[in-house]
Amino acid sequence: MRIHGDLNSGNCLKVVYAARLLGRDDTFVPVDLMKGEARTPAFLAMNDMGQVPVLELEDGRCIAQSNAILRYLARGTALLPDEPFLQAKVDELLFWEQYSHEPYIAVCRFETVYLGKPASALDPDKVKRGNNALDFMERRLAGRRFFIGEDITIADIALLAYTRLAHEGGFDLAPRAALTGWIKRCEDRLGLAPSA
């Protein structure tokens, strides 16, 4: 299959991480967001939502939305439990990530790293909601190795991508010991160099 994405986007990195853990050899096709390459007619023919990542299947059919792609790739593997309740608890975190985490953690980082805004100029409401999201993760992870069970699932992968870079958006991860321990465990599982 082919993964169309931009490696500066955590949403795309999620898919790359999952493919790596699953030992897949999908081709990565770079899409430069800053050059508007997700808005060209050719791209919109693949994904009319105009967003990366896109998973292109062997037969040319496409799936959009990072967490929908994670679910598709992970079905029937250890990255997504089959048991309905556990699967629902994974879904709970996937939807929470898109609504209550990404719009604050990722957006603050985008504005500091890519728009060059100083952290002090970020929208205080976004910063507050981002800290609330990190506090929630810290509470959930207390005494746990991963979000669901004893090993990594797509719930961890979805949350890791932007959380491990949250400090670049002005968030302070250091006082959150459960969170930083979890980041380290995820990075070890994924073979990533420590982020901070």
Add this chain to the structure above:
Amino acid sequence: MRIHGDLNSGNCLKVVYAARLLGRDDTFVPVDLMKGEARTPAFLAMNDMGQVPVLELEDGRCIAQSNAILRYLARGTALLPDEPFLQAKVDELLFWEQYSHEPYIAVCRFETVYLGKPASALDPDKVKRGNNALDFMERRLAGRRFFIGEDITIADIALLAYTRLAHEGGFDLAPRAALTGWIKRCEDRLGLAPSA
């Protein structure tokens, strides 16, 4: 099972609609958001995200996030196709709804209906993004009865709840014929009185 929710919230109505279509007789337990009832210690013990809806299973275990609940209730039924690609196309819309639709369509309605803001005082960026979301739905629905296949799925249910009330938030549905036709078909399937 028990559905904890507030009937003023479209996210809660999604679950009520799905339960109705599935012929379930779950008990509805009212939670008054405006009175802060989703932030009490008893509620947070059910859902530490502090949000409605919550599905409480017979054994007391709980599932949060409207779209995770929809997926859980719909598994193995006609509301969620088993075929992996079609299921991924449902997921695509569920995640898109939470990231690119609800934060604009639902939030504008909340501000006009519950905070009494005139539509002219809404954040123009939110209004623009809300219109973009409705335009996307209009394009996707052209020539189709429902979003996935010939009958209603949880992708339709998730998108219907706030879309059918979008006019209350100042959005003009009338010029969008594919969208209003789809709303009517969903309302017929659900036995709802026409919304506009």
